Amino acid sequence: xxxxxxxxxxxxxxxxxxxxxxxxxxxxxxxxxxxxxxxxxxxxxxxxxxxxxxxxxxxxxxxxxxxxxxxxxxxxxxxxxxxxxxxxxxxxxxxxxxxxxxxxxxxxxxxxxxxxxxxxxxxxxxxxxxxxxxxxxxxxxxxxxxxxxxxxxxxxxxxxxxxxxxxxxxxxxxxxxxxxxxxxxxx
Numbered sequence: 617x618x619x620x621x622x623x624x625x626x627x628x629x630x631x632x633x634x635x636x637x638x639x640x641x642x643x644x645x646x647x648x649x650x651x652x653x654x655x656x657x658x659x660x661x662x663x664x665x666x667x668x669x670x671x672x673x674x675x676x677x678x679x680x681x682x683x684x685x686x687x688x689x690x691x692x693x694x695x696x697x698x699x700x701x702x703x704x705x706x707x708x709x710x711x712x713x714x715x716x717x718x719x720x721x722x723x724x725x726x727x728x729x730x731x732x733x734x735x736x737x738x739x740x741x742x743x744x745x746x747x748x749x750x751x752x753x754x755x756x757x758x759x760x761x762x763x764x765x766x767x768x769x770x771x772x773x774x775x776x777x778x779x780x781x782x783x784x785x786x787x788x789x790x791x792x793x794x795x796x797x798x799x800x801x802x803x
Contacts, residue, residue, distance in 0.1 A: 640659060656728065663684075663722045666716045674710060675708075681701050684719070725758065732803070734753075739797045746785075747781055747785075748785055750802075759777050760775065773795075
């Protein structure tokens with residue numbers, strides 16, 4: 617089994633251009649790709665102020681609020697209230713988007729996929745889940761609470777730690793709390 621543990625403590629904070637928060641990249645493909653060339657990118661964002669979201673032409677985004685009251689997103693002139701924790705919300709990242717905080721700062725998990733190259737299925741899970749990457753794809757599991765472990769290994773995950781694998785049968789993840797599971801497929 618080949619799985620990489622990506623520790624939350626190892627992620628550097630990058631300030632946004634508009635000063636409204638910071639982001640911490642969890643993983644991207646190709647690894648180290650600039651923002652205009654990734655196939656997929658998964659990050660944790662701390663939003664501290666209302667303001668515009670960065671646009672990414674040709675990219676679809678799934679935003680999941682993991683801390684805080686949520687956001688009122690205005691996507692291309694249409695309101696999207698994202699106020700339920702652990703509920704993935706999809707929208708095109710190339711449309712003009714503004715976010716208004718609903719009750720103070722929030723932390724979001726963002727999954728971004730370049731259309732035509734990659735797609736993502738995002739689910740919030742609890743308990744036992746089999747990790748299985750599709751052919752040519754990957755699976756990323758992010759612990760939203762302390763206490764996830766990959767069966768038969770010493771690979772334990774604390775809050776916001778992640779496990780990345782490209783194997784078709786990488787094992788079983790057992791969580792004591794919630795985890796976000798991202799299955800990435802080519803095309």
